[in-house]
Amino acid sequence: MTAPLRGLLGADPVVATSGVALFADALRDQAVAVTDAGWHPPLPGTEAALARVMADPRREEANATALARMTAAEATLVDVAPASESLGLERGTFLHAGPPLEWERASGPMRGALIGAVLLEGLADSPEEAEQRLAAAEFELEPCHHRGAVGPMAGVVSPSMWMYVLRDEVHDNTSWCSLNEGLGKVLRYGAYGAEVIERLRWMGDVLGPILRQAVRSTGPVDVRAIIAQMLQMGDEGHNRNRAGSLMLLRELLPGMITADASSTDVAEAVRFSGANEHFFLNLGMPACKLATRAAEGIPGSTVVTTMARNGTDFGIRVSGTGDGWFTGPANTPQGLFLGDYGPEDANPDIGDSAITETGGIGGFAMAAAPAIVRFVGGDVPFALAATRRMYEVTVDEHPVYQVPILGFRGTPVGIDVTKVVRTGELPQINTGMAGRVAGTGQVGAGLVTPPEECFVAAVAALADAVPR
Template sequence: MIQPDDLLTRPVRAVVAGARLFADTLAAQAVPVVPVDWRPPLAGTEEHLVRVLADPRRERANAEAVRRVLAAQAQLVDVRPARAALGVEPGTFLHAGPPITWERASGPMRGALIGAMLFEGLADTPENAERQLASGAIALEPCHHRGAVGPMAGVVSPSMWMFELADPVHGGRAYCSLNEGLGKVLRYGAYGPEVIERLRWMTAVLGPLLRDAVRRHGPVDVRAIIAQMLQMGDEGHNRNRAGTSLFLRELLADLVGGGAPGDQVAEVVRFVNGNDHFFLNLAMPACKLALDAARDIPGSTMVVAMARNGTDFGIQVSGTGDRWFTGPAEVPAGLYLGAYGPQDANPDIGDSAITETAGIGGFAMAAAPAIVRFVGGEVPDALATSLRMYEITLAEHTAYQIPVFGFRGTPTGIDVTRVARTGILPQINTGIAGRVAGTGQVGAGLVNPPVECFTAALAALADAAPPLG
């Protein structure tokens, strides 16, 4: 046992938790310092944490959730219109994020819905479309409720073509629309003539040619492409250059050999090759397949969806079924296009945070240091972000690996209790939509979910836990 006098005669060694200034001051005086990375839990969560951490089902439930996520496969098996793939009928539109009404919809969500009305021929002017939408004549439903995901506004109408992915391990299916490219596009809330014309070409040419190529080729292993693209400098959310190239290479012979007119094939190849984000709309349903496999496990604290509708940010948790836990979506911090700035930005929007939920995207930024040129920050920030995400996840992915970390698996399986205990929020990298309907994309950046999502989810998990004692 150390005696009081020993403090004056023996070398001092300090263990410091939290107070960085104190630690730096001691280190400057050559005092050995042992830093402890400790943070208080999120305010007001202590009682709920005790209940959830004491749940005897939790450890086994989370192990099962992890097992299912890591075992899930993702194969592109078809390309079909939404009316055939998802049963979307005229007068019904799907959208990104948790449920939303027209009255609460943000500018880009409203713009995308107006554009979908014009595209489907349900209105002849934007004003007429807006009147119908405001009247409640159009049904709105989250993409997630139909087994789909949609980037940004995520609006899906019956005539839009969808990628259809299958998980042969668990039997699941997931869907996503085809990627339009960047700039003034429907998913960012633009609805001008060029947007509608592009959607019509995608319906008449792009969708049918991709369908024929996929059916001729047979299932395309999307999970294998994701694993490879992480080795090639992509992170799977805002950088998909390698993934798009790998996908096009996989299907090119079947596109060319399908007997379609040469000018149409050339158009499709140019469009996909010129759109570095084309593969995002395949990565998203691949991630949804994995996370859907982990749903509905009593006692599990794993997050199985993060999604935003431009007004609300919502999460779903394995152990609480289809219930959404929401909070106000925040405006991303990042880089802006041209003369746009933060005043032009809409709060966070889109289902694409399913990538982070599955362990890629913002969680894998260390695999794609060039991403900082698109979303802001410096290369060390990308590395530090991925390292920080290991603190709030349950596992490391066995297929998705980060080369700079010695091929360590990406941090996978966000744990509500670890978020609450550390105060660390998931990091998402994302595009930024203009807040005014019709604007389109104004930038790209980084954003976190609101704390309220996780405190509410933790409370629900505590309510569902067996009584203590």
């Protein structure tokens, strides 16, 4: 019985610990090397529901199916068209980011963006009139996600705004996103001044038609291939899109310069697109939406298919529970501020752009873009650690989206609500920050996580859905 123990003390001990740090600290005080397993108890009050969901015999196969569909989904830019045409958006209906929201609960940037959209559509003659009509519920408000679309920050879409149209032929799905306005005082950050409305009208009258001609003349653009390549070039696909934007412009430029438009309009469209470092973001978002949309509606699956914020609530949707939203109060990002702005100026988290993290890039791919920390805060070790942590809460690795510095390991993809609840590790999101006062615009960029109650509620609903 003692033979296996012979020589046990002939070498320095190797110790692994989990749980509270007391034991590990005591060993370190004695110069013993210790490896922490990083174990945490499940989120409080979730034990019974979590056990039921994890014991669901459908779960493993359902999640494998969800992952296979997500990673097989295509994303091809096939057209650019007004929302009235591409989405059938009716006059007086406005889409917005995040879960459902009423005017009374809307944050400052959401209100500012809606006011601007009402002015853009000519449905009010002044911001005051627009606000009065919105407060009187004269217009229909609907989440972008309910129509298969996505919108950055406030995500407000009105009928005259032009949209990118992306297709996934593998699963016969389509997704849409508005054109990117650039940074600073823009509608998506809640600004609605005269310069904002003028820019949007130029985008509708000049930029949109030129981009449509470019896409139709050069042929479909493989957006998924651009995402895969930009991760190799230092982008992460949410707040750093420099390489992606240049690659997209390379694809579209031949068609833009030969478009049926004046040389002045073509030159300004090319200048505007080339100067916008987030030009690609509004294609990466619907590409990720197509991936997650392919995984929707799989009974027993615990994979997250939507993460979205409206500036008041953070909401998630899960494959196995269909279209139902699980929400909690949106947290306020922590990060770096522009000019004289500070933490007191920032609004809680807002936007559909967390679809990038849901699809396995953005904050989940920060290790591919360590320079992102100069924009959102943190440091290079944090960026590397953030990606490594996300492997703990996802189903597997993406076979196409890879991280060079991690030995070309695939990005973590397929957020599993049971893993989030079991470990207490929340998805990492990097994001822009909107000013909390309507009309302010962008005040900075930073890091944020969802409220844990979204995942707790999702697990409870999944537990109720397990066959008895």
